[in-house]
Amino acid sequence: MYPAGMASTTRSRSKVRERREDVARRVLATVEELMADGTPYTELAVQRIAEQANVARSTFYLQFPDKSRLLIALAEHAVDALFAEAFLWWRADHSDGQDGVDHAMRKTIAAYREHRRILHALGEVAGYDADVAAYWRGRMRSFIDVVQERLDTEQRAGRIDPDMDTPTTAQLLTWMVERTISARSHHDEGPGDARIARSLARSIWLTIYGTAPAAPPAGAS
Known part of the structure; x- marks a missing residue:
């Protein structure tokens, strides 16, 4: 058994990781959807991707620096x-x-x-x-x-x-x-x-x- 404090920290880290993985999945799925509609990757703006994925630009850049x-x-x-x-x-x-x-x-x-x-x-x-x-x-x-x-x-x-x-x-x-x-x-x-x-x-x-x-x-x- 983990001590109470350690268990809480472990759960917090797990939630942060899950949130990051969820953001990554949403962003990647959004890019594929936009490209499937015929938009070339080079013409996709970060702002458009973030808005479509319902992700803040700051959160996007935490996951994908560029x-x-x-x-x-x-x-x-x-x-x-x-x-x-x-x-x-x-x-x-x-x-x-x-x-x-x-x-x-x-x-x-x-x-x-x-x-x-x-x-x-x-x-x-x-x-x-x-x-x-x-x-x-x-x-x-x-x-x-x-x-x-x-x-x-x-x-x-x-x-x-x-x-x-x-x-x-x-x-x-x-x-x-x-x-x-x-x-x-x-x-x-x-x-x-x-x-x-x-x-x-x-x-x-x-x-x-x-x-x-x-x-x-x-x-x-």
Whole structure:
């Protein structure tokens, strides 16, 4: 049992945390609603967001010091969803061949479309905001590390070309997928997504497994 004073302090801190979490949820939900109506993130004023969320500006800034921090918080779920299926594929056994990566690409494209407004804003703001750029590079770097880890494992096992530059290949594959899906979501409403998924899957599969390891010299054990 906590002493009476300590219990009271613990409850007070819990209530403060709950209030902050409630404010954050309301603000983030409000931004998503406003963006769903077609307003670009860069055109959303803090005053409008605060009024719509029924939050005082001072309270807003206690939770989100600036719009960069707000966008980063908003992007967390979207980026998690974007990478989710691809993470699963890179850590799977690849026994289903190219079909497995095709499935992962379809899911990745669908996730991007679902969160496209936030992801577009993330890419746009990262072009000029150092904090957002650092966040986005960090998330991409984490995924690239997963890809490189798998390529290194395949290389050590002798299943892929021993001369493959795995760090560079991991970067190229990751950015190829992200840039292709991003550009398509900007200019196309989705009828050709299955074709894009198949083409990305083929490119990924052939890059990894299309060059068989060199045969050992004659007479080698």
